[in-house]
Amino acid sequence: MRQLPVGLYQPADSVIHRLSGSAKLLCMLLLLIGVVNTTTLPGYGIWVLLTALLIRLARISPGTALGSAVRLKWFFGVILFMNLCFYQPEDPWVRWWIFSPSYAGLIQGIQVVARVFLLLAMSNVLMVSTAPLVMTDAMERLLSPLRLIGVPAGLIAMILSVAIQFIPTLFEETDNIRKAQTARGARFDSPRLWDKAKAVLPLLVPVFLAAFKRADELSMAMEARGYRGDTQSRKKKYPPFQTADWLALLLCAAVAAAFVMIR
Amino acid sequence: MKEITVVKKAIITAICIALCVVLPQAFHAIPNAGTVYLPMHIPVLLCGLICGWPYGLLCGAAGPLLSSLFTGMPPAAYLPPMVIECAVYGCASGFLSQVVHTKNTYADLYISLVGAMLTGRIVAGLARALIFAGGSYSMAAWAGGYFVTALPGIVIQLVLLPSIVFALMKAGLIPARYPGR
Numbered sequence: 112m113r114q115l116p117v118g119l120y121q122p123a124d125s126v127i128h129r130l131s132g133s134a135k136l137l138c139m140l141l142l143l144i145g146v147v148n149t150t151t152l153p154g155y156g157i158w159v160l161l162t163a164l165l166i167r168l169a170r171i172s173p174g175t176a177l178g179s180a181v182r183l184k185w186f187f188g189v190i191l192f193m194n195l196c197f198y199q200p201e202d203p204w205v206r207w208w209i210f211s212p213s214y215a216g217l218i219q220g221i222q223v224v225a226r227v228f229l230l231l232a233m234s235n236v237l238m239v240s241t242a243p244l245v246m247t248d249a250m251e252r253l254l255s256p257l258r259l260i261g262v263p264a265g266l267i268a269m270i271l272s273v274a275i276q277f278i279p280t281l282f283e284e285t286d287n288i289r290k291a292q293t294a295r296g297a298r299f300d301s302p303r304l305w306d307k308a309k310a311v312l313p314l315l316v317p318v319f320l321a322a323f324k325r326a327d328e329l330s331m332a333m334e335a336r337g338y339r340g341d342t343q344s345r346k347k348k349y350p351p352f353q354t355a356d357w358l359a360l361l362l363c364a365a366v367a368a369a370f371v372m373i374r
Numbered sequence: 375m376k377e378i379t380v381v382k383k384a385i386i387t388a389i390c391i392a393l394c395v396v397l398p399q400a401f402h403a404i405p406n407a408g409t410v411y412l413p414m415h416i417p418v419l420l421c422g423l424i425c426g427w428p429y430g431l432l433c434g435a436a437g438p439l440l441s442s443l444f445t446g447m448p449p450a451a452y453l454p455p456m457v458i459e460c461a462v463y464g465c466a467s468g469f470l471s472q473v474v475h476t477k478n479t480y481a482d483l484y485i486s487l488v489g490a491m492l493t494g495r496i497v498a499g500l501a502r503a504l505i506f507a508g509g510s511y512s513m514a515a516w517a518g519g520y521f522v523t524a525l526p527g528i529v530i531q532l533v534l535l536p537s538i539v540f541a542l543m544k545a546g547l548i549p550a551r552y553p554g555r
Contacts, residue, residue: 183447227451230450270391271388274387278395316541318397319393326386
């Protein structure tokens with residue numbers, strides 16, 4: 112809570128930063144398909160190398176790219192332990208009480224952890240290398256076919272963009288309210304669960320009031336400037352994909368197809 | 375006060391989606407808080423109650439997705455059932471708050487809230503039983519996970535959400551449901 116979330120945009124001049132937002136989103140989807148269809152340890156090894164290459168190409172620090180994954184180290188540890196000890200009790204190395212660690216369990220645990228870790232790292236590269244406005248346009252472009260069935264793609268993209276931009280503000284707001292409540296005697300650091308829960312509850316109403324006050328101010332400002340929400344279908348021209356975008360898409364499609372075929 | 379405009383509904387939805395990322399982090403200090411206190415459900419239900427079902431649906435679908443992207447929670451493996459569950463909460467609370475009109479704000483809120491909480495849990499249980507954990511998901515696991523473990527979260531939602539709605543009405547940030555009553 113005391114630190115801002117990882118995955119916020121960091122401007123830089125890199126190959127990944129220069130790609131169009133829509134191409135990056137599509138590439139991300141293709142890579143996700145590839146990761147989900149990987150079933151062997153060498154396959155995950157290749158994905159780790161590819162992810163490292165992506166981080167290098169995006170010129171972001173490994174700490175930024177892997178921050179959210181590293182924060183989940185205890186979760187990963189538990190998943191690995193559970194799979195190791197309970198996945199295949201028929202053929203264990205040793206048997207002790209309820210635990211039956213096995214080779215199959217170890218492999219399964221490594222695969223699950225690797226999959227989640229890779230997905231987190233790739234989504235971080237996408238978020239860190241794409242400006243919120245570019246992301247909004249990309250989402251609007253990819254959602255635009257939904258206009259045919261009356262879904263307001265522009266409004267949805269605007270909502271998602273505003274949400275992304277509000278995350279750091281609300282983090283700060285919540286932290287300030289938390290500090291104020293601590294000064295009034297709330298026990299956020301108490302070792303007792305009940306004290307912690309009781310301390311969090313008075314935090315919620317002020318957080319919601321502050322957040323809705325911001326929503327009120329922003330919506331009034333937008334309406335005063337003539338924005339009425341994109342509820343009507345309207346055609347918007349998007350810039351065509353550049354050679355680099357097509358190349359990235361082709362590469363990602365080839366990698367994903369290879370993993371789907373050797374599955 | 376006039377009806378909430380489309381722009382304001384959109385911004386409230388955006389704020390609620392952002393709160394879906396922020397609130398679980400506020401509960402982070404409490405072990406297992408996600409499954410016990412259900413912090414992500416609060417903004418989703420609130421968005422549905424205030425803005426209606428399409429906005430609640432969007433908030434419920436996008437909240438867990440963005441939270442997973444920014445903070446890694448919920449992890450990718452738990453994301454699809456959670457997206458379905460939250461989307462149903464938002465959609466059902468919005469739909470019920472549009473349909474239920476008892477001329478008593480508290481009654482409207484509680485009927486919408488309890489109806490949405492039940493619908494969301496039933497649909498999430500069905501989704502797990504039929505799609506995500508086909509064949510290995512039992513009635514006992516459903517009741518244990520969604521009602522027993524989550525009991526503190528359910529109580530928090532039932533106590534807190536109407537209070538938040540009334541506080542927002544009192545602050546003039548959303549219109550009163552029955553003006554003059």
